[in-house]
Amino acid sequence: MLIINKLQVSIQNKAILKGIDLKIKPGEVHAIMGPNGSGKSTLANVLSGREEYDITAGTLHYQGVDLAPLTPDERAHLGLFLSFQYPVEIPGVSNLYLLKSALNAKRKHQGLDEIDAIDFLSVVREKMKLLQMDDSYLYRDVNTGFSGGEKKRNEILQLLLLEPSLCILDETDSGLDIDALRIVAKGINLMRNENRSILLITHYQRLLDYIKPDVVHVLSDGKMIAEGDYQLAAVLEAEGYEPFIQKKAGD
Amino acid sequence: MTKPNQTLETLLQQNYEHGFVTDIESDTLPPGLNADTVRAISAKKNEPEFMLAWRLKAYEHWCQLTEPHWAHLKYTPIDYQAICYYSAPKLKDGPKSLDEVDPKLIETYNKLGIPLKEQEWLAGVAVDAVFDSISVATTFKDKLNDMGIIFCSFSDAVQNHPDLVQQYLGSVVPYTDNFFAALNAAVFSDGSFVYIPPGVRCPMELSTYFRINAKSTGQFERTLIIADKGAYVSYLEGCTAPQRDENQLHAAVVELVALDNAQIKYSTVQNWYPGDENGVGGIYNFVTKRGECRGEHSKISWTQVETGSAITWKYPSVILKGDYSVGEFYSVALTNHHQQADTGTKMVHIGKHTKSTIVSKGISAGFAQNTYRGLVKVLAQADGAHNYTRCDSLLMGTHCGAHTFPYIESKNSRARIEHEASTSKISEDQLFYLAQRGIDTENAVSMIVNGFCKEVMKTLPMEFAVEARKLLGLSLEGSIG
Numbered sequence: 001m002l003i004i005n006k007l008q009v010s011i012q013n014k015a016i017l018k019g020i021d022l023k024i025k026p027g028e029v030h031a032i033m034g035p036n037g038s039g040k041s042t043l044a045n046v047l048s049g050r051e052e053y054d055i056t057a058g059t060l061h062y063q064g065v066d067l068a069p070l071t072p073d074e075r076a077h078l079g080l081f082l083s084f085q086y087p088v089e090i091p092g093v094s095n096l097y098l099l100k101s102a103l104n105a106k107r108k109h110q111g112l113d114e115i116d117a118i119d120f121l122s123v124v125r126e127k128m129k130l131l132q133m134d135d136s137y138l139y140r141d142v143n144t145g146f147s148g149g150e151k152k153r154n155e156i157l158q159l160l161l162l163e164p165s166l167c168i169l170d171e172t173d174s175g176l177d178i179d180a181l182r183i184v185a186k187g188i189n190l191m192r193n194e195n196r197s198i199l200l201i202t203h204y205q206r207l208l209d210y211i212k213p214d215v216v217h218v219l220s221d222g223k224m225i226a227e228g229d230y231q232l233a234a235v236l237e238a239e240g241y242e243p244f245i246q247k248k249a250g251d
Numbered sequence: 252m253t254k255p256n257q258t259l260e261t262l263l264q265q266n267y268e269h270g271f272v273t274d275i276e277s278d279t280l281p282p283g284l285n286a287d288t289v290r291a292i293s294a295k296k297n298e299p300e301f302m303l304a305w306r307l308k309a310y311e312h313w314c315q316l317t318e319p320h321w322a323h324l325k326y327t328p329i330d331y332q333a334i335c336y337y338s339a340p341k342l343k344d345g346p347k348s349l350d351e352v353d354p355k356l357i358e359t360y361n362k363l364g365i366p367l368k369e370q371e372w373l374a375g376v377a378v379d380a381v382f383d384s385i386s387v388a389t390t391f392k393d394k395l396n397d398m399g400i401i402f403c404s405f406s407d408a409v410q411n412h413p414d415l416v417q418q419y420l421g422s423v424v425p426y427t428d429n430f431f432a433a434l435n436a437a438v439f440s441d442g443s444f445v446y447i448p449p450g451v452r453c454p455m456e457l458s459t460y461f462r463i464n465a466k467s468t469g470q471f472e473r474t475l476i477i478a479d480k481g482a483y484v485s486y487l488e489g490c491t492a493p494q495r496d497e498n499q500l501h502a503a504v505v506e507l508v509a510l511d512n513a514q515i516k517y518s519t520v521q522n523w524y525p526g527d528e529n530g531v532g533g534i535y536n537f538v539t540k541r542g543e544c545r546g547e548h549s550k551i552s553w554t555q556v557e558t559g560s561a562i563t564w565k566y567p568s569v570i571l572k573g574d575y576s577v578g579e580f581y582s583v584a585l586t587n588h589h590q591q592a593d594t595g596t597k598m599v600h601i602g603k604h605t606k607s608t609i610v611s612k613g614i615s616a617g618f619a620q621n622t623y624r625g626l627v628k629v630l631a632q633a634d635g636a637h638n639y640t641r642c643d644s645l646l647m648g649t650h651c652g653a654h655t656f657p658y659i660e661s662k663n664s665r666a667r668i669e670h671e672a673s674t675s676k677i678s679e680d681q682l683f684y685l686a687q688r689g690i691d692t693e694n695a696v697s698m699i700v701n702g703f704c705k706e707v708m709k710t711l712p713m714e715f716a717v718e719a720r721k722l723l724g725l726s727l728e729g730s731i732g
Contacts, residue, residue, distance in 0.1 A: 048687050049686075049687075050683055051679075051683075052679075071686065071691075071692075072683060072686035072687050073686040073687075073689050073690060073691050073692075075687075076686070076687055076688060076689035077689055081687070082687050084684065084687075087684070088678075088680045088681050088683075088684040090681055090684070090685075090698070090699060090702060091702055091703070092701070092702025092703050092704070092705040092706075093698055093699065093701070093702035097698070098685075098688070098698070101688075101690055101694065101698065102688040102689055102690060105688070105689040105690050105691070105694070106689050109689070141702070158688065162688070162689070
């Protein structure tokens with residue numbers, strides 16, 4: 001279970017998150033929606049341990065472990081996975097090599113032997129089939145020269161392969177056309193099970209039409225201003241964020 | 252929170268793995284250099300008259316020269332009279348086989364990770380090991396002998412094949428070439444000699460390991476490789492040196508000759524002691540390496556992975572004399588701490604339809620300075636000449652420097668000369684991305700850097716590529732300030 005308690009975060013002395021509470025139980029899918037600059041991506045980055053953010057107050061716990069002192073790779077080994085809003089290009093490193101290294105890093109942490117090349121290929125090909133990706137993805141350099149949609153699909157491939165227990169998807173729907181969105185959503189839905197927690201960060205309702213969240217949160221100016229079930233997303237889509245922000249200001 | 256940067260700092264402080272000294276009695280000349288030193292070296296090696304005469308001419312020439320200072324390097328002046336020019340492990344006669352080699356030497360090689368015996372049987376690599384100045388063990392000699400291949404120490408070649416030595420010695424790098432080449436010609440004590448007869452394809456990679464052991468010893472080895480018509484050879488050179496506070500001088504000369512349709516592939520992995528993190532100690536590496544494509548359709552390829560030395564001054568070059576000959580230079584030069592490297596190549600197009608390719612990858616970390624210096628020269632008669640050059644630099648941190656000096660001189664207006672260059676930095680974004688996938692900083696940096704060097708690494712022979720990757724791992728992982 002992920003428990004965020006009164007979290008305050010700043011970057012270069014500028015407060016971004018101003019006291020956030022969030023609990024995600026195993027098996028639950030939560031969505032965080034909110035306008036640009038509300039702190040959604042900051043939350044994703046802080047959870048995964050990006051270093052330029054300062055936690056000024058509050059705590060982050062996952063499976064009872066305090067995340068704050070852990071490096072990003074240690075958090076990854078705890079089962080935390082971030083699907084990047086802007087996946088990074090790594091020239092000269094084949095996608096195959098990255099996928100295999102990531103999987104082996106996980107296996108090593110679990111005390112398992114490295115996976116052999118043939119087993120690995122059959123596992124990764126099976127996942128690629130689900131996402132309608134062809135073999136050429138394996139031999140291209142990581143995200144280098146990929147289109148926006150290809151990059152996002154590649155993130156979901158890593159997600160399927162690494163089978164994390166806490167998936168944070170930062171604006172996974174941006175840059176996807178409707179067909180790609182369906183395929184990506186299918187991949188994410190395959191990951192849903194009673195042990196896995198999923199946190200969707202998005203601007204728009206359209207992703208939530210494919211992946212139905214249990215809880216929707218609205219984040220604005222570093223604070224959670226509303227919470228509801230799947231219906232809340234539809235209200236937001238119809239009315240925009242402004243009425244919620246006004247209402248909160250009036251409270 | 253453990254900042255990744257701190258991890259990087261610790262990685263940066265890694266000690267030199269090969270910094271041990273072997274305690275062996277050695278036969279050493281007192282420091283200093285004059286004509287008598289040259290005579291003494293020649294006499295100790297029982298050399299024929301032509302060798303002594305050549306050395307003395309080189310010495311006289313050297314006396315007229317001054318040390319060159321055009322390179323982008325800074326170092327304290329070298330006192331040539333304080334250096335000892337000959338040091339040999341004491342041996343009763345030469346060893347006939349590995350069994351006769353001093354076990355302490357074998358132990359040293361084992362520490363370096365090159366068990367001769369294992370290599371002999373497993374890797375199929377014939378090793379001519381140069382320990383300080385004389386060659387102590389040569390493996391696989393007999394098998395090669397049967398094919399007419401000569402692979403021996405330079406001293407043996409002088410004794411047993413004086414005609415070949417006299418014909419080719421200095422024919423590519425004459426002693427008049429430069430200051431360090433003249434010095435080497437005067438005092439070189441040993442090295443490797445390879446001759447591949449016409450039409451013979453050398454069935455294994457030939458390999459030499461150089462190691463500087465004795466204190467205050469300059470190592471001046473000389474390598475001469477001749478591929479006769481239609482011959483092929485792949486040669487591997489690896490270097491290490493123990494850790495010492497003072498700087499040691501290494502001024503080697505390598506000459507390659509490729510006749511018609513012959514091919515020579517020369518690969519180097521160099522990790523001489525680079526000095527400590529404050530820039531104290533380390534090897535001064537001033538090396539002249541040149542190949543001549545003397546015959547038509549001949550080909551010479553240099554591949555180097557340079558991670559060591561305090562100072563590197565090295566420009567493996569190819570003289571493309573034969574029509575349709577091909578020259579290649581693939582280089583990875585990594586500098587960390589206070590290391591300085593001024594390295595690159597020269598491609599001289601003389602023959603018609605000659606072709607050269609240069610791919611240089613420079614990586615700088617810490618306070619290091621990394622310079623690519625290259626010359627592409629096309630003579631008037633070299634119709635159809637074609638050069639492609641690509642220079643990429645990767646910077647880690649904010650205190651290091653990368654410099655590129657590509658010189659192009661073309662006297663033939665129809666020559667095609669292409670040059671591409673780039674400079675990039677390892678970004679925090681890349682490191683964070685890989686860390687998020689569970690890959691620790693050390694492996695992440697290694698992955699990014701190996702990706703950067705991929706074009707060069709894939710030109711290395713298999714067993715060398717593994718070693719080179721490991722070396723890059725040791726020398727440069729996590730060097731982000």
